Structure formats: C-alpha cells, structure tokens
Amino acid sequence: MLYELFNYLDQLDFPGAGMFHYISFRSAIALLVSLILSTVIGKKIIGSLQQQQIGEIVRDLGLEGQMQKKGTPTMGGIIIIISIVIPVLLLARLTNIYIILMLITTAWLGTLGFIDDYIKVVHKNKDGLSGKLKIVAQVGLGLIVGLTLYLSPMAVMRENVEIHRGGEKVETVYSPSVKSTQTTIPFLKNNNLDYRDLVSFMPHHRTAATWILFVLITIFIVTAVSNGANLTDGLDGLAAGSSAIIGVALGILAYVSSHLEFAAYLNIMYIPGCEELAIFASAFIGACVGFLWYNAFPAQVFMGDTGSLTLGGIIAVFAIIIHKELLLPILCGVFFVESLSVMLQVAYFKCTKKRTGHGKRIFKMTPLHHHFQKAGNMGMDALIQRPLMPVPESKIVVRFWLVGIILAVIAIATLKMR
Secondary structure, X not given: XXXXXXXXXXXXXXXXXXXXXXXXXXXXXXXXXXXXXXXXXXXXXXHHHHHOOOEOOOOOOOXXXXXXXOOOEOOOHHHHHHHXXXXXXXXXXXXXXXXXXXXXXXXXXXXXXXXXXXXXXXXXXXXXXXXXXXXXXHHHHHHHHXXXXXXXXXXXXXXXXXXXXXXXXEEEEEOOOEOOOEEOOXXXXXXXXXXXXXXXXXXXXXXXHHHHHHHHHHHHHHHXXXXXXXXXXXXXOHHHHHHHHHHHHHHHHHHHXXXXXXXXXXXXXXXXXXXXXXXXXXXXXXXXXXXXHHXXXXXXXXXXXXXXXXXXXXXXXXXXXXXXXXXXXXXOHHHHHHHHHHHHHHHHXXXXXXXXXXXXXXXXXXXXHHHHHOOOOOOOOXXXXXXXXXXXXXXXXXXXXXXXXXXXXXXXXXHHHO
16 A cells, blocks of 8 residues: 555655665565554453453363463464554555465465354364364365466566586576476475476376366465464464564565575576565564564463464465475474474374274373473383473473574575575
8 A cells, every 4th residue: 555655656756755666675664563563452452352351271281380371362363463464555565466365365364263263262162163174264275375376477487597608607597487386496406396297197188287286285285384383382482483483584585586686696486576575574574573572471362273373374375475385394394393293193192002902102292392391200101201300381482493593594595505
C-alpha cells in the first residue's frame, strides 16, 4: 500500500519518496514496524487472552517447572501473524506472486492452528483438531503453492552459465527467464538438481510428471517443516528464537538470489521478483523477536499451534519459492532433529515391544528438548541416560539457539563452498 503511494509521490518529485524503491530501506522499515507492533499489541492480546481465560492445559510429565506453566495464555501466535501481515501489506508490492503466496500461507496455517487451539482450550478437548484434518489442510496448501508456481507466468528463474576461455572463468551469463523445477544442491558446484531428471523413465509425459512430482515434494516439505516447528514449540522461546534465526538466513538467500551480481558471484540461479521476499523475511524476523519479549523464559504467553504451524509453513514455502528446499535439513536442523527423535522413539518402542513384549526407549522423553529436562535413572528403559541431572530450561533453549545459528551459517556458507 505505502509502496504504491510513495511510487506515485516519487513521480511527482516528492522529496524522499524514491527511498521506497530500495529493498534494503523497505526491509529495514518492515523489521522495525513488526518489532514495535509485536511488542505493543502483545501486551493487549495477552490481557485479552487472560480475560477470556484462554490458558495452557498442562499434563504432568514430571518435568522441572512444568506445572508452573499451567494457565499461561496460549494462542499467542496471533501476535506473530498480525506483526507479519501488517508490515508486508504496507511495504511490499502486493502484485508480486511470491508475496501473495506467503500471505496465503500465513493466513491458511494461521487459521488451521487457531482452530486447533480453540478446540483444545475453549472446548477443553486436549486432542484438538484431528490429525487427518491437519494433514488434509497442509496438503491443500502444498497443492496451492505447487500449482501456483507451475501455472503463474511470474514464477520464473534464469539459470547461470559460466563462460570459460583457456580453462579459466571469464564471466557468468544468464539464460532467458524460464519456468523451472531445478533446485540448489548444497556443496556441489554447477550441479543443480532438476526434478525432471527423476522422471526420465516417462519420456512421453515427462513435463506433466515433473510438475506432479514437484507438487508432491512441495506437499511433503510443507507438512514436514510445519509439524517440525510444532514439535519444537515445547520450551519458552525455543520455537520463536529458532524461527527468527532461520528467517535471517532465508532473507539473505532471497536477497542474493534476486540480485544479478550476487547471484553471478555465488554461481546460483537468479530469480526475478523474489527480492520482495526480503521484506517478508524482515517482518517475520521482527515478529518472532518481538514475540520473544513475552515468550522468553518465564513465558507470559505461548504461541500455540496458531504460531508454530504458521512459522513452519512460512519457512517451508519460502525455501521452495527461492529453490533452496534442499538446504532445509541443514537450516532447519533443530526442527529436523526434534521430529527425528519422536519418530525414532516411537519406532524403537514398537519394535522392542513386538519382540520382547515390553517397549523400550532411546531417549528419556521426546521431543528431544524434553530429554534434557528429565533426570537420568539407570532403572529406566531409555538407552541414553545422560545428562543424569536435569538441565535448566533457559540453558536448553539458548544452546538450541546456538546450534541453530551454527546451522544457519553453514547453510549460507554452502553457497560459496559450492
């Protein structure tokens, strides 16, 4: 909105209006607006949630400090969503297909998470929305994203081609804008993965099969990352802080992918139009950091599924749009390990129960962050007992943040390492 206004004022030679043409300027403003907005409205929303008696339902799992969280307002993801959407609506180009997709993602998963939280908290149904309905909704979003990227003429990329003379690189040129199912492979130079190569056994229907595969992969990634963020949201500040770190990395990746010179220098594909995603990433970072003002230990509010599903979905769709989805196992390493710990725990328990009649565990408790909260006991069935003493919640969160920062640096460094 403001972009169009100042673009018009710039045509009238209004002083300073031309600043809105710069992505860096609008990104900085989006960060500040979202940060201020989340801290200002956060207090009011928390007060409203308290008045409505929308508090967290806590089961006693024997974790230190756990029962003190009972009654803490939840559904605080509303703060994050509002703080993302308003700056984006004000500062981004709303005709940009990528911004439209990100807004749809935010609204779609925000609504899904809100319904789930509402059923849990207001209707006192601890199971919330059924798992099948959640999966259907996430599949629906994956279809929207995948098909839009397939059908929209604005969703294109330009592949870089290195010109060599005498065995040395002279320059990098770009092919014409094309629709592509290529994606960046970490660590490997001049070797993007094209999903088209995976369906080479269907030569007569290769194009259709390629996009069907792309849509299926999109659905899988959206579902996996949103559920991973949901599992990570178990300690004060863990999901919000981890998401903010990932948001910084994604913002950098979007900016360099949209800049012709940077893309040529890093030898990555050039994606026209994705520079607007830097504004979305800035709003995302500001919203997460502002939410931490109230969500840091000891939390005054929890984001609930309203926030965690939304954050995970945003990260997944963002990475798919900029053709960096293969970086997600590194960039979202914290989410990935949290999800993996649950899957391994369940699989090992079922396997040992089938063989011996008594199920055993790998970790003291999952998701993984709870493993560090629980005291070790050699009488337990868990294979991994250390640490024997519970680690304070705030220390676990900060250590997970540090791991997230390291992984984000590695993910960005893979571009140059290629």
